[in-house]
Amino acid sequence: MSSETLTPSVAELAPEFVALSDAIWDEPELRWEEHASVAKQIAVAERHGGRITTNVAGIPTAFTAEWGQGGPVIAVLGEFDALAGLSQENGSTVRQPAPGNTSGNGHGCGHNLLGAGSLLAAVALAKTLEREGRAGTVRYYGCPAEEGAAGKSFMVAGGAFEDVDAAVSWHPGAGVATAQWKSLAYTQAYFRFRGVAAHAGANPQHGRSALDAAELMNVGVNFLREHMDDTDRVHYAFVDAGGASPNVVQPTAELYYLVRSATTAGMRALYERVCKIARGAAMMTETEVEIEFDGASAEILPNLVLESHLHAVVEAMGGVPYDDDDLAYGRELLTTVPADAVTHTKTTMGMSADDDSPYFLGVPPKPDPVHRPQMTGSTDVGDVSWVVPTVQIAGATAVLGTPGHSWQMVAQGKTAAAHKGMVYCATAIGAVAYDLLTDPDLLEAAQAEHRATLAVTPYDCPIPEGVIAPPVRPGYRVR
Template identity: 45%
Template sequence: MRLSEEITECIEMDKDLFSELSERIWGFAELKYHEFKSSDLLCKALADEGFAVERGLAGLKTSFVGSYGSGKPVIAVLGEFDALAGLSQKKGSTVREPIIPNGSGHGCGHNLLGVGALAAAFAVKKYIERHHLLGTVRYYGCPAEENGSGKTFMVRAGCFNDVDAAFTWHPGTVNGAMHLSSTASIMANFSFKGKSSHASASPELGRSALDAVELMNVGVNYLREHIPDRARVHYAITDAGGFSPNVVQSRAEEMYLTRAEKPDQVKEIFERVIRIAEGAALMTETQMTYKIVGATHNLIPNTTLHQTLTQFMNELKYPDYNEQDLKFISEIYQTLDLSEKKAALAQLSSEQIRKADKKPIADWIDPCPEQERFMQPSTDVSDVSWNVPTAQCMTATWALGTPFHTWQAVSQGTQRYALNAALFAGKALACTAVKVMTDGVLRERAKQEFTKRLNGVRYECLIPEDTNPPQD
């Protein structure tokens, strides 16, 4: 029996379990650092399968690792399970229908991500068992990917120090290896403290923290013209100081997310943001403090692992979908506006566009590009990739063009074709992981490429040592 056939058999035998787990996590829709039910559910599934489970890694209450086997090589499979605020949505609906107004929802498909990765870990465990292999497979439960930098904290704590290769995937609208670089990022809270006063009777006695926030934003707007093209600076006001216009606001707070192509660049831009905040405080005679709450490096792809992963994806092929699936996919596609459809089609070949016109789901496998592409977003998988050879793939769990972080992604999160695509990812990851475990030459090639790509640059975590994950 071929490796891909054996792995497929291992995963298909537990398909009902994976479907139940994914749907329940979709229903929990827990936000970063609060994924207690999702974490408990996955830990129980790991323990029931015979994994030794350790919880609370790196000070993250909802993190965990499930281990099976012994000795080297050590293979890591990364799972996520956090949701997004404001994206509550009824499953299987083709119109915007929140379950809970302003509630949370899995707009990035992490219910599928976590369970697809779990399927891979289970399959590798069964393969080790059947073939009496020496080696260890670990499932890393990684919380707070959405603006929480969970993996960065885990890397800083040394959780991946003895790992030989790491694998993960992400829901999306295409199928293929994620042979990408990305932006590095730093996220920080900026707090201003002023002095309250009556805004009409004695405005001269007040010192407005809200003025400081607004002046900081003006200053950063001018900064944006003078940073590299691929750099970004985003912000959100998290506390405007109250709701009374006749009171000079004595407090105000906002969050800034700075991105750039390399860690040194993002540090330099962030330092300039700090100086702008200091200037705003000086102008308003307020006090400013800031705290870095999350950060990520840029992604280091691995061609050796991605080429192997692509080979297995082609061997496995994208799973079948039925007419009912296609009807729902087409209805979701019609909810997208013209610009979203154009953006999706612009990434396709002319042949793929013809296919998509009839069936708006990517059922083909993209080739692994010779040179990595650049993606503007950031991911905490990057920090793992700076410490161990790392491979990722994406599979089409959503209709073509479905934007990330939208109600359409949430609505598709429990569909049959979405789960099949998640298990397709799990099969491809498991095949590649087993290949790496059993092929020392391939493993060494991946490590040599990893060392060459770093080119002597050492990893330095962008989150300060005295910054710990939130405990409440």
């Protein structure tokens, strides 16, 4: 079995990659600004003989590390960006900021583990291929800005995956899933209203309020909710509410919208309705609106061949080997997790309701393509999955029900249990990648399925032609 081929290399290398994950957790960086995290990853990849390419697709914090020669080319996707306002002490069971964390950021999605785990898989795979004298290329993709910024989607649009044959990845979290979840396609954009300032008491008739326009846009969108699909999602934030004085008719206001739907086509239609409401609000208030595209990702396209192969690999591996200390901490932390979230993970994992284990200890249920779970969030892995057959394993690092982007997720990011989950997932995706490199029939079956799907529904890149990633746009500022 392929996982047995890879396990010795993974086990030998693991301590160094656990340390890499911890070092990235210690210095959490936000989207497009992951310079220290990238430097740490590149240092480890270079130490293991990786050939580095920086500035991939023109993005300063996107890079690849490559081993081997010739085809096939298998991509291993990694991430390393954190979230604002989520500083949290490691290994704690109460909400409290990490001592010495000056940025206030935290790894609330476990991307410290994601990047280090994927790099571990790539290096272990490269060493195994070298030892066995096999041809083929392993390429680790250091992908920036997954959180609300579509780093991979811009990399896909920039042609970074053009010579790739298949891709593997994983995502930390609760439970263990070999089933490929569906994600929502999304677009996010800024809506900037411009009006005319005036004395709000003395001559309001001369003012045209941009703030009124922004409020009316939100009201319009909130009425739109009655006429959307169940899995559609629209969220907004005020970036600028005008000035601080109520005695001035506000001449500027800016909203940041995130529009999601189950398919890229559905998302495009919904986004157009939101834009129509914005223009209507501007018309009503005699203001002007400028719409600035920020980022977009397609929904995940599952590959059934790779999904069932991943499941077979994980079945042969058995469960994550947590120990008694992991379970003791897990039990304590579990009391802080919302009960309905714990129940949800148990149901998904096929656990009985009275099972009091804080982690999922078994082999996940066999994926059921007919009842594929719909995740109502989004991921930029979606665009990669439309250009090459892609598979991901999820979970293994957190107690049941741990919500994404929560302090509990940050608190678990450096625990021994999370490290075990990272090594487990690295072994699984490394093994799938090994099989893709050494079994031409498996790769061809995955690619044939991919071609057949695209013949019916071609990839519709949600990034408009010619739009470059935000950090390389003139005048870009982090908001």
